Amino acid sequence: MNPVSNQPTGATTSMHALSLSTATRTAIQQEVLRYPHFRTALLPSLKLAQREIGYLPPSILNEVADLVGVSHAAAYELTTFYSMLHTKPHGRLAVEVCVQLPCGFCGGERLLKQLEAGLGIKPGETTQDGMLSLHRTPECMGGCHRSPMVRIGDHYVENLTAKADVDALCAELQAGRIPTTKGTLNHDCHPATANANASKKPIEYTPILLPRQPRSTQVSLAEYQASRGYEGLKQALQKQPAEVIEIVKQSNLRGRGGAAFSAGMKWSFVPKAAGPKYLVVNADESEPGTFKDRELMEVESHMLLEGMAIASYAIGCKEAFLYLRGEYVEAGDRMRAAIGEAEQQGLLGKNILGSGFELKIHVFLGAGAYICGEETALLESLEGNRPMPRSRPPFPAISGLYSKPTVVNNVETICNVPHILLHGADWFKKIGPNEKSAGPKIYCLSGWVNRPGNYELPLGAVTFRELIEHWGMGMRDGAKIKGVLPAGISAPIVPADQLDAKLDYEGVAGAGSMLGSASLIVIPEDVSIVRAATRMLEFFRHESCGKCTPCREGTQWLHKILLRFEQGRGEPKDLDLLLSLSNQISGKVLCALGDFATSPVTATIKHFRPEYLAAILNGQGARDAQGTTDWSQRG
């Protein structure tokens, strides 16, 4: 933990300021001119204002609204939607502790209790001097492989397992310093470093997307170029855009954001006619248990930029957006720095590599809303609107950002592209056992394993069990596995007896679930499944955008019932009600979030019904195997 000298941003400004400084006003005016449409500047402007004032009281909201040119109500609408924007005074430094899965049972709850004691405030409270506020968040912040973790202002502090570290952290905070996460190391997740005790290593593999594991510092342009960086772009620029699309199509690269749709196919839907087109890279990464895009951006920034340049060239886009979740400030800063480097070398900007092709990339940060990962909600967010998913048709490829043809791809998807251009579609198809879904895949492994982290392996080359045992170094304290959530908390739990399934789309489907973004949360036998389900529903209730009736009302209802179970007030008939309500949500809503929200309920009841019944019969609610009624003793 290194104390840094920079003050918490804005801390010197008076709390009573009723108007913005000239500097902030100027910055907002620049935002308004930065994007193709002025309204896109609304969210960044609100964030700039909050950075100065600490929160967004009515006078400030109105000032921002007037500067951007929207109604006062419109500014308030966004402020109340996003969880990182505040209309009420808030600690200058928000100390946010993740209690979602996996953090919750990996020490997150313990950490929260320790911070309560150490800082002398309860969750939701602010210190008397207004400097610190403590928050218990059901939102995952993308630090699961280093849990328990806490976000302080714009910084992550992770791997807080030792009490001494927590004490030191409290002391730093009370002294008014922000500890930083810079220097927090990744676990060594290079595929070559497998469990020495494991019987046999399933495969040999040299990583492509994260070749420098376990590195956590950013790769410079020079270093990237030394390993053939930007050669894929050179290859692409010598071809016709249509040829580039064809190569990517041939490679069978499927989207890594969850839906696994062919990337080349998606690009080919973009109309060829002239006119603005956009590439939007989805770096919202808010699915609990997912932290791969963060590492890709923080370390392999140029790989992503090169992929974005190739994709933009292929679809005819001159202005691309990288949409990061609001918490990824560090990743955003590093991406901006990398863009600067690349522009200086003529790898981005006007007339790239003398080809006449030009590309401007905007780095845009959200403000705390899982739904912004859904591609059409993301587009609404970029447009400065309340981010609720759009109904389709029209599809984004026809009418997306600003109603113009738009391709939305995940960070990892795009990071594959330079390699495909450099080595060819056939090379790519040969990675992994299945040509139809080929290529490298980063598995985010988290939960009760000895070595959580990002493991890059060929798609479908290993099983759940192999990943956990060989690379995850097995279970902590030799615990037994209760089950694995394969796609963050959004797909059905795979119980312990199904763990020999292969980790590809078909394999996981065979085990009754979905691979999605391949974020595996390993739940140990002793953790109460009723509490786990309740925690997951707390997330969905918190993150439902509220557009569709069944999701808006249903997630809240399900969570309320589960809370009763957790507290020992469930009734046998409630199990049927939970299943029936899940059925009333699933398949009847606009976006997949509503569907996602039901699998924690239905799959856990399916596989662990006796635990629910016990929570009723014992009258004491959710109990972990040790008899504990919360997770504050764990991790």
Added chain:
Amino acid sequence: MSNLANPTGLSGATTPPPPPPQNPNLVSLTINGKRLTVPKGTLLVEAAKMAGSEIPVFCYHPKLKPVGACRMCLVEIEKNPRLQTACTTPVSEGMVANSVSPNAISGQNAVIEMLLANHPLDCPICDKGGECPLQDNTFKYGQGVSRMQEDKRAKDKAFALSDRIVLDKERCIMCYRCTRFQSEIVGDQALVALDRGGESEIGTQNGESFESPFSGNTIELCPVGALTSRFYRFRSRPWDLKRTPSVCSGCSMGCNTSLHARDGAILRMVARENPGIDDGWLCDKGRFQTLPPVTALGQVTAAEAKQNRPLQPLLRKHGSLQPTTLELALQRTVELLRGYTAVLASPTLTNEAMLALETGLRPMAQQSQFGFLPYVHTPWLLQGKIANLPFAKKIVLLGFDPWTELPVLALWLRKAAQNGGNLVAVGQHNGLFRDSAAWLSVPQDRVGDTTAELLAALTTGKASAPVREAAMKLTCDGPAVLLLHPDLAADASLLFLAQQLAQQLGANGDTGMLGAPALAANARGAQELAPTIASATVSSHGLTGILLLGIDHLVPQSGAKLAVATSRAIEPRSDVEVVLPMLHPYETAGTYTNFTGQRQALLAGGFVGRNVPSDQQLISHLRTALTHRHAGAR
């Protein structure tokens, strides 16, 4: 995130629709077993109506963009494993849709149950009771049981959004009709959705009032009793109302309305869509400010009692206004009109009254000056139809701000702008600033100079940069609209410039619109049917008597004695000699001519007693009284 690839159509992209049928503009499909052919692009929910099947909806509204939020309209579509919302699904060739299959019905049941989970069910005390889509759909598509045993969400039940509208946050079903209206139709985003998930609610910026010239439409759009009118609240039940078609008297737009009265008292006025005039909207000025004062009703509030209008003639006697007979009141009025006097009429009188005034009364009272208040004559009579407006590509407004003058006209011009029309406003006020390609913001007395410059920019190119830029927007092809404020049209040189500019733009009445619009409700009728009176200017100096006909406010005190014929309460000022009760336009049968020259019928929507004459009757009584006086004099 899970692998939800297509066919669910949730993520990624899908292939374009299958090859078109023989006639590329038509699509054949089957709905609930019935085959039909409809225009391409029709939404399934509309096609179902054509097939005679009603699909229940909440968020869908034909005038608003489909959102697919409430999920009420779930239907089963063959080959699609997932239920689809009929309101967002365009028909496609060979589609087989079913809204009454067990699967579709279970979807509809689910949505109703979820909607009611947190709904207060206070129908007995809800204004919407009896005309509530939620009530109706629950009855038709719900199962009638609630399995919710948790506490319902508690929220504000009577949140005053403005001095016109109250919001019941518990009743709101988050259909976004109101917010979409304000952002799509009005464009001011004065009302928005706050928070998210189950905590979502409708609102404005914290503490600010919901201010928009069109806010009242949200009351009508709201499918539940969440948005209610503060005037109408708790006044009546829908089944006790008598509904009469009429026309708004707020301005010369001529928006069509329906008057809702109980026991003769008009309690509210709602829109009655005329696609060629109002597109189904009313402005707040018309909706809330033109109704006659409530009378004859038990629930009159103290404030309303004070503004109660006279229902019988009054005559000044011993220093105060006292009830009298119509004969005596008319007699006194006729006396007042002797000598150097004036008759000032409101342009909101009906056409029939206008004619009676010009051809009946005026010839009988030659020595009196006749005129309208406000002055209505326009030297440049408007040409063109409202139906042309959405297609206009060039729109110039000279010193004229429809947003406040003819509000619903502003919505039409906004439609044109949304369709790619370029709007250039010259003048001090421009409510359409969000939709303007350029706004040359100058004081009203500089509109003439700027018009000259704009014309120069288009002809010689000589003009300042902002004016040249504005002119650039007007060089495209397509129908043109040019509207000049009628007050400015009195300036002959500006009028000439405006006409030249209109010519330069190619504006004509067949495809566009041009002229200086009449502003008051029946001002155009006044000019057409009472041309002499309309073009006369009345000099008020040294008048001994004035008759005010249908004018809402007294003229400034001047020494002249006043006779006042009115449907409103009046200040009992000492110069008022006679008060003649008169029916409000909403209580009479007659016609109005709107600013484009279209004549429309008003029907009597309220009733205040047999003894109160209409404007036309009163004028004829006056004529008779004058005739007698002449006869007597002779």
